[in-house]
Amino acid sequence: EDQVTQSPEALRLQEGESSSLNCSYTVSGLRGLFWYRQDPGKGPEFLFTLYSAGEEKEKERLKATLTKKESFLHITAPKPEDSATYLCAVPSSSYKLIFGSGTRLLVRP
Amino acid sequence: GAVVSQHPSRVICKSGTSVKIECRSLDFQATTMFWYRQFPKQSLMLMATSNEGSKATYEQGVEKDKFLINHASLTLSTLTVTSAHPEDSSFYICSAAGSNQPQHFGDGTRLSIL
Secondary structure, eight states, X not given: OOXXXXXXXXXXXXXXXXXXXXXXXXXXXXXXXXXXXXXXXXXXXXXXXXXXXXXXXXXXXXXXXXXXXXXXXXXXXXXXGGOEEEEEEEEOTTSOEEEOOOEEEEEEO | OOOEEEXXXXXXXXXXXXXXXXXXXXXXXXXXXXEEEEOTTSXXXXXXXXXTTSOOEEOTTOOTTTEEEEEEETTEEEEEETTOOGGGOEEEEEEEEOTTOOOEEOOOEEEEEO
16 A cells, blocks of 8 residues: 655754654655645645655755655755645555655744 | 645635635646645645546545536636535645646635534
């Protein structure tokens, strides 16, 4: 069964304290792995797509990496405006997105 | 980036009312649109998938007569919650996907049934 697990469930950081979020997946044939950011009361905002192990993508303070079993979202020197819920998702064999439960990130000034 | 517009952003209405939510892809042709429901502090739950010009495919446990979906064009899909009751109160989010496009999401509709 296709499955996506994210950890930790919640993460509190001080401004400038770098850390990583984990997304472990089990899927029959990887068709991409997606990272989204969701602010309270808003829809998810697309961040990255990764397709193959070893691939990396960067955007400002965020860098996403991918292995055959998991993906990491590295946050370097975070700022309070990086506070949000970060979701990862993989397409199933029927191309429906399977979402993890998300990591709620709080960055304190 | 791609923009998906969802309207209205918030609806408060009485029990028994039917509510229509619109989802538009503004700068790309969406061959497929998706409707999700999200409960507080939980992830997105797929309700149905709709392709332009064909009937929507509903996920198990989702009542198709309760949640009517119309995908009349490559840029517009609507979700109608028929005869809404308090248990239908939730955050509904649509997304759109086109060729070579990841799913882009609307900003959601907060539905509150009194």
